[in-house]
Amino acid sequence: MHDYLARELTARVPAAGADPGGLVHALAYVPRAAAAGRVRAPLVVCCHGLGESGLRVAPVAQRLAAAGAVAIAPSFRGGGAPTAGPTTAMTVATELADLEAVLGTARTWPFIDAARTALFGRSQGGLVAMLAAANHPAQIAALALWYPALAAPASLRRRFGRLAAVPETFTSRVDGRDIILGRDFAHDLWDRDVEAAMRGYRSPVLLVHGNADADVPLAVSQAAARTLPDARLERIPGAGHGFGDANYEMAVGWTVDFLAWAGILDD
Numbered sequence: 001m002h003d004y005l006a007r008e009l010t011a012r013v014p015a016a017g018a019d020p021g022g023l024v025h026a027l028a029y030v031p032r033a034a035a036a037g038r039v040r041a042p043l044v045v046c047c048h049g050l051g052e053s054g055l056r057v058a059p060v061a062q063r064l065a066a067a068g069a070v071a072i073a074p075s076f077r078g079g080g081a082p083t084a085g086p087t088t089a090m091t092v093a094t095e096l097a098d099l100e101a102v103l104g105t106a107r108t109w110p111f112i113d114a115a116r117t118a119l120f121g122r123s124q125g126g127l128v129a130m131l132a133a134a135n136h137p138a139q140i141a142a143l144a145l146w147y148p149a150l151a152a153p154a155s156l157r158r159r160f161g162r163l164a165a166v167p168e169t170f171t172s173r174v175d176g177r178d179i180i181l182g183r184d185f186a187h188d189l190w191d192r193d194v195e196a197a198m199r200g201y202r203s204p205v206l207l208v209h210g211n212a213d214a215d216v217p218l219a220v221s222q223a224a225a226r227t228l229p230d231a232r233l234e235r236i237p238g239a240g241h242g243f244g245d246a247n248y249e250m251a252v253g254w255t256v257d258f259l260a261w262a263g264i265l266d267d
Helices: 058-066 092-106 123-137 152-160 183-189 194-200 220-226 245-261
Strands: 004-013 021-030 040-049 068-077 113-121 142-146 169-172 176-181 204-209 233-236
Touching: 004 058, 004 068, 004 092, 004 113, 021 058, 021 092, 040 058, 040 092, 058 068, 058 113, 058 245, 068 092, 092 113, 092 123, 092 183, 123 142, 123 194, 142 245, 152 183, 176 183, 194 220, 194 233, 204 220, 204 245, 220 233, 233 245
Parallel strands: 040 068, 040 113, 113 142, 142 204, 204 233
Antiparallel strands: 004 021, 021 068, 169 176
16 A cells, blocks of 8 residues: 555646637645655546546545555536536536646656556546547556446437437436536537447456446446457446445455556556
């Protein structure tokens, strides 16, 4: 176990197209040995789900820091943080831009071993992590995804039938909460080819999913395990969308062991 320090990270996201850019804030957990310059540590960025903030994945980041990684939990713009802006301004594209800004900033730290970079994501954060890794396969050496929302584009198309039918705002229900989304969210997601992204990513991927998940069915991860070139699927009997207590400990243990096996964390 490694002792670690808690820091704050702020990254600037440049304007691009309809995205005005801005600042993304993150919690960063840095092993003391790395902060003191005695070692270079791997980097793991943890991506939260829809309508959440970095606080939701901070416990996972802390466990990864205790295992020796510099672990960062960003609060994406338009997420659940009070200062993050409205959810109606958020799209998968803005979250990808936020993630890239955080990765770029963290990689400037002298104690980061950029060759050992991985992403963790839960729910929509799993989709964002998957797409980011597919965009930069040489930079992301492994993925750990809990109940990832990889079928979100298909679900959106089933719900509305055609893009023109998407209203200015609509709600998405996750974990018993209604999240208000904007039409831009649907426009960005509608034609995304997640299967092609998965087929093109050849580094190892861990999928952890409960077989009682009503928000993202287990079948989503089962399909992903068949599509991804190098994937491992771990099932948790009786678990829904979100892990607690013993299920959480099991999932974290699998995640730490997988990242060590993949060469991200030291054994």
